[in-house]
Amino acid sequence: MISAILGILSAAVTIYTMLCFLNIIISWFPGAKFTGFGKAISALTDPYMNFFSRSGWLTFGNIDFSPILSIGILTVISSILGGITSTGRLYVGGILAIVIKMLWNTSSSILSILYILLFVRWIVLLISHGYTPYNSGWNNVDQFLQRLAFRVAGTFVKANLSYQKALLITILIFTVILGFGTFFIAKLEFLCYQLPF
Secondary structure: OHHHHHHHHHHHHHHHHHHHHHHHHHHOOOOHHHOHHHHHHHHHHHHHHHHHHOOOOOEEOOEEOHHHHHHHHHHHHHHHHHHHHHHOOOOHHHHHHHHHHHHHHHHHHHHHHHHHHHHHHHHHHHHOOOOOOOOOOHHHHHHHHHHHHHHHHHHHOOOOOOHHHHHHHHHHHHHHHHHHHHHHHHHHHHHHHOOOO
């Protein structure tokens, strides 16, 4: 009986996760949220997703990463419920491994998006020899990226840096973090699954 209830809850959370993801996709298309379908999806998912976006600590410049965390949490809940349903027991090591993996997936997703943005900006600056026209869309992006690049690069290099060098150093640091983090989290996840309880 309990297993059936947990299975239904797991399925419900999975469906709600898909609705949240659909809400994110809809938000990319101007006016789509104001259609009947868009309003229905928003009414169901906005209360949950706005809980994370209101905090503001996952917003960097014009980029809001809170949807990644909100979907990650739903995925963890669904995985935990599914694991309990299939094994018939509460396995702390497995839950811990799932939570660690979700935290890393969320963090690495944010880092990967930033990595791609930093890399593309560095390439554009390299091609244009460091010149950015005044009316370029990059000026808005640079307001955010400059703070990030100088803060991250300045932590490791104390010399005066150009924006291009700060971008390159930040890209290299993110490469190391993503590579080492993936290896470390895989080992940590394995250790969690080895716990006897």
